[in-house]
Amino acid sequence: xxxxxxxxxxxxxxxxxxxxxxxxxxxxxxxxxxxxxxxxxxxxxxxxxxxxxxxxxxxxxxxxxxxxxxxxxxxxxxxxxxxxxxxxxxxxxxxxxxxxxxxxxx
Numbered sequence: 001x002x003x004x005x006x007x008x009x010x011x012x013x014x015x016x017x018x019x020x021x022x023x024x025x026x027x028x029x030x031x032x033x034x035x036x037x038x039x040x041x042x043x044x045x046x047x048x049x050x051x052x053x054x055x056x057x058x059x060x061x062x063x064x065x066x067x068x069x070x071x072x073x074x075x076x077x078x079x080x081x082x083x084x085x086x087x088x089x090x091x092x093x094x095x096x097x098x099x100x101x102x103x104x105x106x
Contacts, residue, residue, distance in 0.1 A: 003028040006067070006095060008035070014091040014098075015066065017054065017081060022068035023098055024088070029065045035099065040067045041079070043086070051086025054079040067095060069102050 004027055012023040029040050042058035042065055043051050054066065055078050072079045093101070 003030040005030050005033045008095040011092040011094055012067070014089045014093060016087050016089060017051070017066060017068075018070075018072055018079070020068060020070040021089075021098075022066040022070075023093070023095060024064055024066050026064040028062065029067065034067070035095075037069055038067060038095070038099070039069065039071050040065050041072060051081045054081065054086075067098075069099070 006025070006027075006029045010025075012025050015022055015024045024043070028042070031040055034040060041054045041056060043063045044053040044055065044058045044061045045063035046052050046061065051063070054072060055074070
């Protein structure tokens with residue numbers, strides 16, 4: 001799958017990883033097109049609808065991309081969600097709305 005340029009006004013699912021909010025899309029995102037201060041990680045799943053591994057890049061079993069402003073602690077290049085990590089909140093918002101909300105929280 002070829003990475004795409006993310007439309008900052010497109011609605012994405014909100015999820016929680018490592019106690020922080022991120023946006024989720026099942027697409028690959030071109031990292032160099034994201035606004036400054038935004039991080040993105042690929043999500044691997046085991047075909048069960050659960051986040052099993054988050055990395056800077058996933059080639060096989062790529063399930064999607066999480067996008068946020070908080071870097072994840074990658075041990076040996078990976079983050080392994082436990083428990084409720086990767087939980088979808090049921091909310092949707094665009095990256096533009098997400099960044100505006102994060103700015104207001106500062």
